[in-house]
Amino acid sequence: MAGKRKVDNLLALAVLATVQERPMHRYEMASIMRARSKDQDMNVKWGSLYTVVQNLEKHGFLENIGSSRQGARPERTIYRITDAGRREMVEWTRELVSTPHPERPRFVAGLSVLAAIPPGEAADLLRTRLGRLEETIGARRAGLAEHAKDVPRLFLIEDEYELAILEAEAAWVASMIEELASGSHPDLAVWQAWHDTGEMPPEAAELAERGAVEG
Secondary structure, eight states: OOOOOSSOOHHHHHHHHHHTTSOBOHHHHHHHHHHTTHHHHSOOOGGGHHHHHHHHHHTTSEEEEEEEOOTTSOOEEEEEEOHHHHHHHHHHHHHHHHSOOOOOOHHHHHHHTGGGSOHHHHHHHHHHHHHHHHHHHHHHHHHHHHHTTTSOGGGGHHHHHHHHHHHHHHHHHHHHHHHHHHTOOTTHHHHHHHHHHSSOOHHHHHHHHHHHHHO
16 A cells, blocks of 8 residues: 655645646646636635645645746746656656545435435435536536547546446435335335334344444
């Protein structure tokens, strides 16, 4: 497992990937990254850009090569990527692509306590989610097709991946709705009985107790 990086904010990776193209100042970095929607690819907090660039310079991944001034604007420091910065960018990319990292979407948190909701209501909520997912998928497909007319596929692969994840989620949600609607879900009777009586059925209580002990 890779050790902690000297600058582990993902915004740093976006900065390195941007500055590798040419030297630039922080304002230009931010403008380019915003134009490329980097804040949709990773959790970017724009307010931390100054600190991230400062830390990249501190650890030798960027270097100050002077400053520029346009009109009455204040001087802006120009940075370029170093050889160490290029190595860091490549190694970081290799790690992100090759090594799965546990990620817990909010949906997983909801599913983990889904039994708190009656099966019928759960099915209705999942139908609502499915409808929203389908709207998003349709918009993403249209956007991807439009961008593909002018942008090489290499620069759209993150969009392809996100679309695939959405499609997989929609398929799973649809299958769960079908199980609840048809009565084929194996735990449906126990689940419904819990809400009908207000008491956890013995078999469910046993499973919950076993999980608590094993956890």
